[in-house]
Amino acid sequence: MKNWTADRLPILTGTTVVITGATGGIGLITARELARAGATVVLAARDVDKAHRAIASLPGDVTVRRLDVADLDSVRAFADAYPGRIDVLINNAGVMDIPAARTPQGLDVQTATNYFGPFLLTTLLLPRITGRVVTVGSQLHRFGRLDLDDLDWRTRRYNGLAVYEASKLAVVLFSLELQRRLDEAGSTVRSIVAHPGIARTGLVAHSPLGFINRVPFLVQDAEHGALPLLYAATQDVPGNAYVGPDGLFGFTGYPLVRKPSRAAQDPAVARRLWQATAALTGA
Template sequence: MTKWTANDLPDLTGRTVVITGAGRGLGLITARELARAGAHVVMGVRDTGKAQRAVTGVPGTFDIRPLDVADLTSVRAFAGSWSGDLHILINNAGVMDIPAERTADGLDLQTTTNHTGPFVLTNLLLEHITDRVVHATSQLHRQGKIDLSDLDWRTRKYDGMRAYEASKLAGVLFSLELQRRLSASGSRVRSVLASPGIARTALAAHSRSNFINRFTFLTNDPERGALSVLYAATQDVPGNSYVGPDGFGGLRGYPAVRRQGKAGLDPVMAARVWEATADLAGAPAR
């Protein structure tokens, strides 16, 4: 069977894409490939100088803008300055299993980076989005447990890995509820999930888990990991599809439409997570 690669990307001339956390890792590969296919790529990054250096000499159009998805003031400024159509928003920025830390808004840093910040960004940009929102998720959402009364780790003892898993499940449920709302309003905009499997990036640098380095035969190189995101961003998949590697355990391989975990398909929980996140962020619950 022919495997889908970045060479199969359609011509994206005239399309504008925002990629958060695009200065390195999977986000940078995604930015490079979408630009190569002709898209106007807006890179929302914390360190604009580093991102500029990363794309120097790379063919394509890159527009590098400051964005810290864990800082809601930065998120609002980024979205507030947007004008014109945005075809594709890719919520890629993420952290994994980091130590407990509070943001400038007093929120949990990991949960905000992976879920609350992207939730606010997406809602604020939604009126401009014409094609789709892609959420970078993880197979680890399957292990996720969400405590609706403490989404932001205020009363429980913080656990970095549990917080990662919960934040990724929250993102999967966000996609489900977003798609429901979009469809209910008659919008043609899609919400799509992309899991890179396990790709050998710096993501797990803070983690006690040494899985990536110990089991390289089970993992994707970053180029292949990014294919799930590229596929989810450009292929004609149904709303709320879960795109991930076609190989063993969804950990490695080429992109295919797979299925999210059962907990990620619970519409009642999705609506509750939406409301709880909106409360947390003081964001508009559209």
């Protein structure tokens, strides 16, 4: 559908959506629009007070539960305590090009936030998910280089941008293998990747790439950035779709199903990545 916008969302009454890291940026807009359409929205946030402030002005049924997606103990606690069914899980929380740091489990924080945590969260919640898993990717996955023997950046030199790119390539491969496993199990659940193109948010606050927010023709506002997430969560897209803006280089525009990089479509790598990640996270 051309030039799709959030006013074409269906009525979502009776649908429960869990979205991670929606205290700001495209996640908060996604939560707002889903709630406006009638969904019950659960914001899974590491800073619960900030999340409550963020949802104060939102319409509809929005609640907050604590989740630090980088901390695997927090992910397990969230999944253990989560009551009931989830129609759509949106793995949105992310960080970009941050300084090197380690989680309480000793994992790289950036990779844990963008990939290990969403992997564990999804696999733990999967028995409760009835509809879709939407994981937020990035066009920067196209530059990603994975080392399956060093997913956690122990032997390679840490470079914030390279780590981000690799984490987003891992996300797209994760979605591919998840869909394969769902199909094999005869499940109707769909695994979809959505990316916002380049959207003006706080994501680049730590990065030398922060200047990009001031280049008008390259960047869209966060409202447009949220559209691919909303589209992936609610529209008729096939499992393993890669949804992003329809404009030049996929940077700006309206949601469209496109193709990720060739490296992100390699089923053999996706399988080996899944096994290596399961071993690292204890999933």
